[in-house]
Amino acid sequence: MPANTGFGVLTIGKDVSIDVTLPSGQVLNIDRVTSFDKKQETTSLNSKGMDGIHRFAEIPDGWTGSIGIDRGGHSLDDFFAALEADYYATGTLNNVRITETIEDTDGTVTQFRYDGVAMKFADAGKSQPDAYVTQQLSWKASKRIKVL
Secondary structure (H helix, E strand, O other), rough: EEEEOOEEEEOOOEEEEEEEEEOOOEEEOOEEEEEEEEEEEEEEEEEOOOOOOEEEEEEEEEOOOOEEEOOOOHHHHHHHHHHHHHHHHOOOOOEEEEEEEEEEEOOOOEEEEEEEEEEEEEEOOOOOOOOEEEEEEEEEOOOEEEEE
16 A cells, blocks of 8 residues: 655555566465565666767666565575576576566556566575574566566
8 A cells, every 4th residue: 555645645665566487387485575676777888979979878788686585484495496406407597587566656556577587595594593584585687578
């Protein structure tokens, strides 16, 4: 639900959900997502013309991001163990797809799909007494497509 500040309605993190779809079509069970970060990557072009005009361009070069998780089970550990085992057995890595769904402030839904996603278990977690085990995935995608 968006937050009405009295000076405009803003999206808050609870308005966003994500799904990670495996090559098999199954959705990877990621419990307790605490954050989803995404950034557009670009390649910068610069030209300083003899006519004194500077010309610039930013070429889309994929997307990167991270997913924060409070560990609630072994699904991520199992996924990355299978990914690694498959790689050593076959030499093949299969990318996934991330779907981001946003409930907008006007009540509509916006959805983006990140294709060709390579994921890494950036932090599988630290176990210590009286603390949640937090995990971090990092990812890179070939492109982002608006679905809705």
